[in-house]
Amino acid sequence: MTPPSTPAPNAASAPPLLDLTRLTRRYGSLTAVDDVGLRLPPGARHAVIGPNGAGKTTLLNLIAGTDRPDHGTIALDGADITRTATARRSRLGIARSFQQPSVISELSVLDNVVLAGWPHHPKRRGAWRRPSRHRLHAESARGHLETVGLAGLAHRPASTLSHGQRRMLDLAAALAGNPRLLLLDEPAAGLTDGDIGRLLGILGGLPDSVAIILVEHHVEVVAELATEVTVLAAGRVLVTAPTREALAHPDVRDAYHDPGTTARSGSSDRPTPEATEATEATEARG
Numbered sequence: 001m002t003p004p005s006t007p008a009p010n011a012a013s014a015p016p017l018l019d020l021t022r023l024t025r026r027y028g029s030l031t032a033v034d035d036v037g038l039r040l041p042p043g044a045r046h047a048v049i050g051p052n053g054a055g056k057t058t059l060l061n062l063i064a065g066t067d068r069p070d071h072g073t074i075a076l077d078g079a080d081i082t083r084t085a086t087a088r089r090s091r092l093g094i095a096r097s098f099q100q101p102s103v104i105s106e107l108s109v110l111d112n113v114v115l116a117g118w119p120h121h122p123k124r125r126g127a128w129r130r131p132s133r134h135r136l137h138a139e140s141a142r143g144h145l146e147t148v149g150l151a152g153l154a155h156r157p158a159s160t161l162s163h164g165q166r167r168m169l170d171l172a173a174a175l176a177g178n179p180r181l182l183l184l185d186e187p188a189a190g191l192t193d194g195d196i197g198r199l200l201g202i203l204g205g206l207p208d209s210v211a212i213i214l215v216e217h218h219v220e221v222v223a224e225l226a227t228e229v230t231v232l233a234a235g236r237v238l239v240t241a242p243t244r245e246a247l248a249h250p251d252v253r254d255a256y257h258d259p260g261t262t263a264r265s266g267s268s269d270r271p272t273p274e275a276t277e278a279t280e281a282t283e284a285r286g
């Protein structure tokens with residue numbers, strides 16, 4: 001499974017898919033995201049890692065538009081979207097999954113995806129009173145359920161799904177908007193090894209037209225999926241580099257070993273043994 005790492009031939013002249021410039025978000029005296037810059041080409045496979053409280057989720061919130069920066073800019077395809085509403089960003093192709101899967105338990109698995117895709121569907125108007133259009137929505141939703149391996153459970157109430165299945169449903173709902181940029185917040189959290197394997201297969205199989213920013217504590221997932229990694233520490237970019245380089249970077253190891261310099265809360269995600277294994281695995285691959 002080799003994610004796309006080579007930009008398209010005209011990538012040098014085209015604007016990056018996403019361009020973050022000096023992005024800063026403060027909560028009172030705490031600077032959660034501090035002067036962050038990041039450029040991603042279309043189809044990027046990019047991971048953001050860092051200790052608890054490093055600012056990873058806040059960064060995703062700023063990109064998705066559910067939070068606003070105090071300073072800095074966000075551009076999508078060269079257009080400034082810093083002040084663009086979340087719903088509009090979603091229609092422009094930014095989708096996300098959440099740390100806690102956002103699933104509507106009362107609805108069926110299929111209807112969760114239909115609902116998520118509704119605002120994005122070209123034939124959404126009047127679909128509620130036109131069965132043929134309703135069928136179109138259901139067909140594309142079924143396609144996304146197939147992608148995540150839930151097609152066989154389409155008519156089950158979402159409340160009956162396991163944690164791993166809810167995560168896959170959350171992913172199908174994110175895919176329902178046919179995103180160009182998929183923001184994934186700890187998609188492997190709480191998954192069994194088998195589920196993580198399935199997740200890797202699904203994400204690895206997504207087309208190049210979908211760029212991914214992956215926030216993840218499982219370093220082996222990062223090593224498998226990402227071609228480039230940004231390490232955040234106390235809101236700042238410690239390093240952005242190709243995955244193997246970033247995971248092996250001495251500052252990264254120091255940061256994870258010295259919570260006083262980076263982590264504000266807890267240190268459960270110190271990936272010391274995993275990072276070492278993942279780095280070795282990445283080195284072995286290439």
Ligand SMILES: Nc1ncnc2c1ncn2[C@@H]1O[C@H](COP(=O)(O)OP(=O)(O)OP(=O)(O)O)[C@@H](O)[C@H]1O
Binds near residue numbers: 053
């Ligand atoms: N709405 C908020 N109000 C005040 N402080 C906040 C808010 N959101 C986040 N923070 C603080 O900003 C810092 C960064 O939080 P964030 O959730 O982005 O970190 P993270 O890297 O995603 O952490 P984790 O890995 O634990 O999810 C933390 O100190 C957090 O407590």
